[in-house]
Amino acid sequence: MHFHANQAKSFTEGRNIRCFGEVRPGPQGLEMVHPEYQLFDDTPPPLADQLTPIYPTTEGISVVRIGQLIELAWQQLEHQRLHIEELLPQQLIKQYQLPSLQSSLQQLHYPKVGVDIQQLESQVTPAKLRLVLEELIAHQLTLSRAKQQTQSLPAPALAAVQNLEQQFIQQLPFSLTGAQRRVWSEIMADVSQPLPMVRMVQGDVGSGTTVVAALAACRAVDNGCQVAVLAPTEILAEQHLHNFKHWLEPLGVTVVWLTGKQKTKPKRDALAAIANGTAQIVIGTHALFQDSVEYQHLGLAVIDEQHRFGVAQRHCLVAKAPPNCGLHQLVMTATPIPRTLAMSAYGDLDHSVIDELPPGRKPINSVLLNNV
Incomplete structure (x- = not known):
């Protein structure tokens, strides 16, 4: 047993000790490691009529100090x-x-x-x-x-011009599912109002959330607005870049790539295109809301896996809208979220679910594994 000098002096022969702590088997019988204790001579002090809470500690402060x-x-x-x-x-x-x-x-x-x-x-x-x-x-x-x-600031009401939307749908090699059409209608109803849309679209991988986002982008571009597509990683951003270029560049839409790792000249060219409005859709990572980025007329932000971004980061992107103007926001997630949890955790967002997979797609099973 090891004691500080003052402790050793207090343990005199004949005194009684009452210990408080976790009892566990030791090399020579039961033991307590670092117990709380009370010393007394004959009559033990009365026990407290309450339990002693054990608080989670952090570096620099002990349970005793917290108490x-x-x-x-x-x-x-x-x-x-x-x-x-x-x-x-x-x-x-x-x-x-x-x-x-x-x-x-x-x-x-x-x-x-x-x-x-x-x-x-x-x-x-x-x-x-x-x-x-x-x-x-x-x-x-x-x-x-x-x-x-x-919603305190007005947002551009995106009218149903439909030229680009219909061209986009017609050139797709597949038909939209009923769930995609339903969610598209919900989004269109939002953006047609002079108030900022703030809507989350939830759908399993392969359910077609990106197609719905592209439809929303078509509506914004048709109304002369720029679109920012924000992803948390370059890999995911590159997937969006490939899809949007494949779908929309044949229709005359200019899609620009912007990330923090770009070399100087491509980045300078991208920033210039964003500022003068020739970049109609801008796809990238956190670079989209850096101070050096100035949009000519940002009207819609598409944020993928939005739980990977903080509220402050979303607000930085919203601040890129024109002065005294709100920004339509469409956030997407493939993370399964129970509806009640979505309502409590994301109560500031309207909620849409794409609950139907395109024909031929294998269903997605979500499982929780412990101790893997």
């Missing part, structure tokens, strides 16, 4: 030197029989000895659910405010 800081904060609350506002409406608290915010904090940080341990460890106590509900409501309010801010 001390929480105790200091709690003392401020108990003596009313610190006030926390009850944010949930009283009607909601009564309806679901929720504890108050202060009571919830007390029950979680200072649980009584007789509490249901299984319920506590499963994090389904009323106190925990109370805090979870407040966080979810705050998250939804934040998303709602973000959507209001997004």
Whole structure:
């Protein structure tokens, strides 16, 4: 056994010790590693009537220190030197029989000895659910405010000119599925309004989300707007570049490539084409929203695998729209997202699903593997 000098002096013969910690088998019997302990002579001090929480730690701060800081904060609350506002409406608290915010904090940080341990460890106590509900409501309010801010500026209403759209559909070697046509109609209804579209299209790999994005790009180009197609990796961006060039360049649409790794002259030429408007569709990675990029009239942003981009990065691209003008946004994902999760995590986006594969395509099975 190893002790600091002060510890060694406190362990005198005949004194009693009470240890708190995880008991586990050791080389010479049961042992505790770094236990908490109390020393006493005859009568043991009374046990606390509450459990001791074990907090997750980070470098530079111990469990004990975290507990001390929480105790200091709690003392401020108990003596009313610190006030926390009850944010949930009283009607909601009564309806679901929720504890108050202060009571919830007390029950979680200072649980009584007789509490249901299984319920506590499963994090389904009323106190925990109370805090979870407040966080979810705050998250939804934040998303709602973000959507209001997004739609506070007018966006160009993209009229149904249809010349380019119809040419594009006619030259495809396949027919659109019913799901693609449904989602296309939802997108067209959005962009025909003088408010920014913010819509997420979800579809398995091979379901044809890129074709729908190309249709939206055709509508924007037909109305004299530029389109930015943003992908998180160069490999994915190159796939989009190949598809858009193959589909649209024969129809007279200029597609430009822009990434951070381009050599000086191709990059300078791309930036000039974007600035003077000859680049009608710009495809690339994070370079699309760098300070050096100036669009002549950006009207639509297509963002693939949008969960790979932060909100701030999306806003940087939105800021490339003309002054005092909003930007239509179409975000795509092949990641399976349950509808309820999509509504909670992406509440600022309208939601469309391409739930039909083209004929001959093999279905996609999504599985979750543990410990691979």
